[in-house]
Amino acid sequence: xxxxxxxxxxxxxxxxxxxxxxxxxxxxxxxxxxxxxxxxxxxxxxxxxxxxxxxxxxxxxxxxxxxxxxxxxxxxxxxxxxxxxxxxxxxxxxxxxxxxxxxxxxxxxxxxxxxxxxxxxxxxxxxxxxxxxxxxxxxxxxxxxxxxxxxxxxxxxxxxxxxxxxxxxxxxxxxxxxxxxxxxxxxxxxxxxxxxxxxxxxxxxxxxxxxxxxxxxxxxxxxxxxxxxxxxxxxxxxxxxxxxxxxxxxxxxxxxxxxxxxxxxxxxxxxxxxxxxxxxxxxxxxxxxxxxxxxxxxxxxxxxxxxxxxxxxxxxxxxxxxxxxxxxxxxxxxxxxxxxxxxxxxxxxxxxxxxxxxxxxxxxxxxxxxxxxxxxxxxxxxxxxxxxxxxxxxxxxxxxxxxxxxxxxxxxxxxxxxx
Amino acid sequence: xxxxxxxxxxxxxxxxxxxxxxxxxxxxxxxxxxxxxxxxxxxxxxxxxxxxxxxxxxxxxxxxxxxxxxxxxxxxxxxxxxxxxxxxxxxxxxxxxxxxxxxxxxxxxxxxxxxxxxxxxxxxxxxxxxxxxxxxxxxxxxxxxxxxxxxxxxxxxxxxxxxxxxxxxxxxxxxxxxxxxxxxxxxxxxxxxxxxxxxxxxxxxxxxxxxxxxxxxxxxxxxxxxxxxxxxxxxxxxxxxxxxxxxxxxxxxxxxxxxxxxxxxxxxxxxxxxxxxxxxxxxxxxxxxxxxxxxxxxxxxxxxxxxxxxxxxxxxxxxxxxxxxxxxxxxxxxxxxxxxxxxxxxxxxxxxxxxxxxxxxxxxxxxxxxxxxxxxxxxxxxxxxxxxxxxxxxxxxxxxxxxxxxxxxxxxxxxxxxx
Numbered sequence: 001x002x003x004x005x006x007x008x009x010x011x012x013x014x015x016x017x018x019x020x021x022x023x024x025x026x027x028x029x030x031x032x033x034x035x036x037x038x039x040x041x042x043x044x045x046x047x048x049x050x051x052x053x054x055x056x057x058x059x060x061x062x063x064x065x066x067x068x069x070x071x072x073x074x075x076x077x078x079x080x081x082x083x084x085x086x087x088x089x090x091x092x093x094x095x096x097x098x099x100x101x102x103x104x105x106x107x108x109x110x111x112x113x114x115x116x117x118x119x120x121x122x123x124x125x126x127x128x129x130x131x132x133x134x135x136x137x138x139x140x141x142x143x144x145x146x147x148x149x150x151x152x153x154x155x156x157x158x159x160x161x162x163x164x165x166x167x168x169x170x171x172x173x174x175x176x177x178x179x180x181x182x183x184x185x186x187x188x189x190x191x192x193x194x195x196x197x198x199x200x201x202x203x204x205x206x207x208x209x210x211x212x213x214x215x216x217x218x219x220x221x222x223x224x225x226x227x228x229x230x231x232x233x234x235x236x237x238x239x240x241x242x243x244x245x246x247x248x249x250x251x252x253x254x255x256x257x258x259x260x261x262x263x264x265x266x267x268x269x270x271x272x273x274x275x276x277x278x279x280x281x282x283x284x285x286x287x288x289x290x291x292x293x294x295x296x297x298x299x300x301x302x303x304x305x306x307x308x309x310x311x312x313x314x315x316x317x318x319x320x321x322x323x324x325x326x327x328x329x330x331x332x333x334x335x336x337x338x339x340x341x342x343x344x345x346x347x348x349x350x351x352x353x354x355x356x357x358x359x360x361x362x363x364x365x366x367x368x369x370x371x372x373x374x375x376x377x378x379x380x381x382x383x384x385x386x387x388x389x390x391x392x393x394x395x396x397x398x399x400x401x402x403x404x405x406x407x408x409x410x411x412x413x414x415x416x417x418x419x
Numbered sequence: 420x421x422x423x424x425x426x427x428x429x430x431x432x433x434x435x436x437x438x439x440x441x442x443x444x445x446x447x448x449x450x451x452x453x454x455x456x457x458x459x460x461x462x463x464x465x466x467x468x469x470x471x472x473x474x475x476x477x478x479x480x481x482x483x484x485x486x487x488x489x490x491x492x493x494x495x496x497x498x499x500x501x502x503x504x505x506x507x508x509x510x511x512x513x514x515x516x517x518x519x520x521x522x523x524x525x526x527x528x529x530x531x532x533x534x535x536x537x538x539x540x541x542x543x544x545x546x547x548x549x550x551x552x553x554x555x556x557x558x559x560x561x562x563x564x565x566x567x568x569x570x571x572x573x574x575x576x577x578x579x580x581x582x583x584x585x586x587x588x589x590x591x592x593x594x595x596x597x598x599x600x601x602x603x604x605x606x607x608x609x610x611x612x613x614x615x616x617x618x619x620x621x622x623x624x625x626x627x628x629x630x631x632x633x634x635x636x637x638x639x640x641x642x643x644x645x646x647x648x649x650x651x652x653x654x655x656x657x658x659x660x661x662x663x664x665x666x667x668x669x670x671x672x673x674x675x676x677x678x679x680x681x682x683x684x685x686x687x688x689x690x691x692x693x694x695x696x697x698x699x700x701x702x703x704x705x706x707x708x709x710x711x712x713x714x715x716x717x718x719x720x721x722x723x724x725x726x727x728x729x730x731x732x733x734x735x736x737x738x739x740x741x742x743x744x745x746x747x748x749x750x751x752x753x754x755x756x757x758x759x760x761x762x763x764x765x766x767x768x769x770x771x772x773x774x775x776x777x778x779x780x781x782x783x784x785x786x787x788x789x790x791x792x793x794x795x796x797x798x799x800x801x802x803x804x805x806x807x808x809x810x811x812x813x814x815x816x817x818x819x820x821x822x823x824x825x826x827x828x829x830x831x832x833x834x835x836x837x838x
Contacts, residue, residue: 063489070482078676257497
């Protein structure tokens, strides 16, 4: 007995953190995370967060939806539900996706706790440690964090003002395979991408789908912003064109309310059962209460008009941001001109380190997200993401003005340091 | 280029299922899962499910709670929240846990999408493939599924009518370590265990905690049923006695409403940050809406009285089940006498295969869960879990009577087959 204990156990209880699994070393705080505590102070104009603007959502209407739900169907709404998600909601999700050209069967949909959970489950099902995931350069910070936790290697693929560059995708595939690495999938956000706000045009969607089919790589299409086009409707979803090789992720966080935490995955039939089992193991089932709140809202309320109202809210804010950038940012800076969504991506001269500049911005009472947060490889140091979704247009102007001043100062300082 | 493609890629796109990660082979449907479709037919008396009985929950009160929440605090309730969970709810959770002797700091609580998500995250943080998790024999099917997905080896530890047997725990630890295996933690449900309904007495809790400390194994205490004692209060939680070596999982699914999907983990301080990061990667944040529904309910409604009402509902059902078992089951069968919770565990003579018997039970219009579902090792073939939580007492009597008849027939058939 004592021999055994000596051999396998030192006697002194180990600390919890000494017993972590290997993957836990990849569970690291994101750059955004530490930032948000500061950015949420009321005196700071936060151009950092991606919180939807709920000012256009009529709260009396939402209150009546939930009140009615409990009174008429409380026993179901407050009970465990199906691991795959409520059938009524899955039917309605088909109607929502039809707006972007998708013809889907409700049976191929799995409802998730926000589309973040879908990302997590897809990673769980597909990623062995060391597998490669191709992503846009830059890409969504929450996706990068999830891929990292499953010990994937992230390979960024070049973007331009029209999104992912097909030729760069071909090259990335070749180079990755030459290095002997296994590519599992391409993850991308074709509409008003986070963090750049750019839109992938229809012809590129077709070309990228063809490349991926040809190369035996499947596509994870993440589409939280597709219905938030301000100037014209978005092109059809990539899933509309390819139902076999695309896993589509949707979300109500930006079109209804993020606090309900309802997203979904539309998957090829061969994947559905695994996805449901993985989800049951992860959360047992999504909330019937928030699912039926959305189902009743979609059934009884003018949800298309509501999305149009949201678009109005965001469009004036986008305009305020682009106008202020023109007015207050140095001529050396460039930025994207989003046609929808929440974000503008700004490139400063390469000698500026946006992470190092953050404390000065905070002193000037404005916050943003440094570009490095959106890269897995340390790139992005002279870029920043500015979000216009949440503050008022006046506050946006105020924030961009203050930030422009900080950037000018930083450029002058760097300029003098170089002389 | 063509050489590269030939070398790394066959040309024909692989099927999705050929690209799964190694862990996906462990994502298997549980025995309960396939059963529930059948058991939910209205003509079947389901003694299979673990759905809480919401008949005692006043729906007009719940409707007014959610209505009021949206009208007074909709902008927060419908917005993204903190990854760790809402501070107001975490404070109130401390009050709930105090009923079982726990003194906790709200900062050490992480709110999850049901306690299932906490189980998933704990597994993610601690389990490397091949690590051993010790569990009761039998144990909760949902925990077994999650441990399997993280490629843990599950080692069952003997129970008796007073729960986990401390001496068997010592032996299991020794045997496992002699085999060169690494034990990560002990998972157990001390109160009205799922599936057996047994209660672990206070002295055994102390002894098990001492063994685990001594052996450098931490304890995951899963406690969904602790406040559902019908005859007397449960002993203090194990976490009340050891704040360093116990991870405590709680849930509102059985004391308020499962459809809100709110559970929590109370963890040693050194684990909290990792747990929050893992949860953010998994779901970004739990629903503010359902969290604040619970927070407002706990603040403004007589929730202790409501739990007492639930206990009344379950107690009459437990009594109906135990009385009918006495009346209709053969004298060779034995079963547990739960003092709370949802479940009775029945052992039949070993020649009975409860899984093979299921179709006959369904024909007799009654459903249960075969014992093998609660073992990772194929054991349990002559046992079954009967739940009394959901049907009316009349239906429970009807179901147990029908099932007793099936069991008698099966014993006779086996008897004649042996002659």
